[in-house]
Amino acid sequence: MWDFIQDQILGMKWLNSLIQSGLQTMGADTGTPWGGSIQFFLYDVVKITVLLCVLILIISYIQSYFPPERSRRILGRFRGIWANIAGALLGTVTPFCSCSSIPVFMGFTTAGLPLGVTFSFLISSPMVDLGSLFLLTSIFGLKIAVIYVVLGLVIAVAGGVLIEKMHMEDQVADFIRNSRKSADAESAAMSFRDRIAYSRRQVTETLKRVFLYILIGVGIGAFIHNWIPETWVQNVLGSDNPLGVVLAALTGVPMYADIFGTIPVAEALLGKGALLGTVLSFMMAVTTLSLPSMVMLNKVIKPKLMTVFVAICVAGIIIVGYGFNLFQNLLM
Template structure:
């Protein structure tokens, strides 16, 4: 969408803004990224929601119930890619899957992958970082989900699930209705409106932060904190990302700005994964569903996995960029 950036630049020049100045550059970055991400977001949500209409929770539960072992974890992680766009939205479905009797490890593979990896993020990442980086991000995100779920399964922590879920077995709340094409199109349109209202503020915040990083923060500062000079940059980025609350669409403009300023690729992706998977609001919701021991295990597995992925990406970045 470079043509859009060029059009915005010409319009700003017509009103007298100097695009080489910090203010002019920030405004151009803000307008371009906001319009690009919002436009792609609406198109992607419509298409993905149409796909989602074929995989309501009850049908997903039945699909996952056909598999066993690590294969079941892989299926749970893959189904997480075509379900809600943030961790808070995934938790009610996780509860339904758990109460329906699915293995704990499988439900956690779903819970990890759902906010971290989705089809929309894949396309947006391709538009900014290229195909190789986007695919590598998705693959490693799925690996974290599968390994994390498998580890939790082998720890046999079923007693850490809240009693109201364990003692209330049954189906996932949403059945699999027969929908016409018109029904699916209406559902997709409603999802666009709902998700847009939910995430647009975070897109604006993310793009604003990205504009500040891109035009106001010296490149040397970013390289010192998140570049080769700091071997602990991945750990720092992960810990900084955890208390934030956003989704993948709000973190992408920040990642884009950091990338152009010299931050290491793995460090940036660790930040994105931490924000989307381990946000405080989602952990607070999860605390009401599982006991502290299991919650701590979940946080530890995800944190270690995200940090390891960051260092792996930093090591192989020269093969991807």
């Protein structure tokens, strides 16, 4: 039953077969690089878009119960590492990319939440949102998806705790520290109809924001899958290169995409012989440390704290990558 759910519902293998049959009926040879690229592109764009819309609708409905003021009050009830865990978990049901997480991070910091807690949220929000769990399951299987999410949360919690222990509150931008105040009063309770309307708006707005990156990511994935020789990928990101994880993590930093745009690239790289941990390190780096988000964050925190934040994320991502590579044979 689970194999059916993973392959036919989340993975939509039936759609891939349908697209292949349709292309062959029109005279296209899906065994050639061009035909295979078209099949890969159509299948992944439709699959990711459908899953994206369904997941955002569900997650946004859940998120409607947690406006910023209520989230701040919930987080304020926890102390110590439990506060970091709560912040990291809250990040899984909030924005879908690093850039959209930063305004929420600013709001929490302005409201006076501990700095470590806000950074646990900032790390987990783009790296391990609930959408990533379902999309990773559709590609890599439930076991790998769950481990990825758990390790992402561990990085978020550990990073937040370390930043808290370093007492770097003075490294937050002065305009944020000087404007700390209570958040606005929570809006009136939403009806079921209001929540559905809010969720639909979130679907539309998020799709507008990320659809271009889905097309770019799937296009890159289709190119890698059908045009790049396996030996090239194996030489750079395979077991013969001990620095593959480091290279993948550093390559992902200057890029900008969310989990929905990176998965097709990861899928193609894995299919060409890249190691699992190397691929997942690339995904984590792209979603957590993209250059645009770093530019935005640079306006909010000072260079010393920025350096610590990036160092913690890169170190955690690299450790996770090598860990997945070490146990790949047990996971796949």
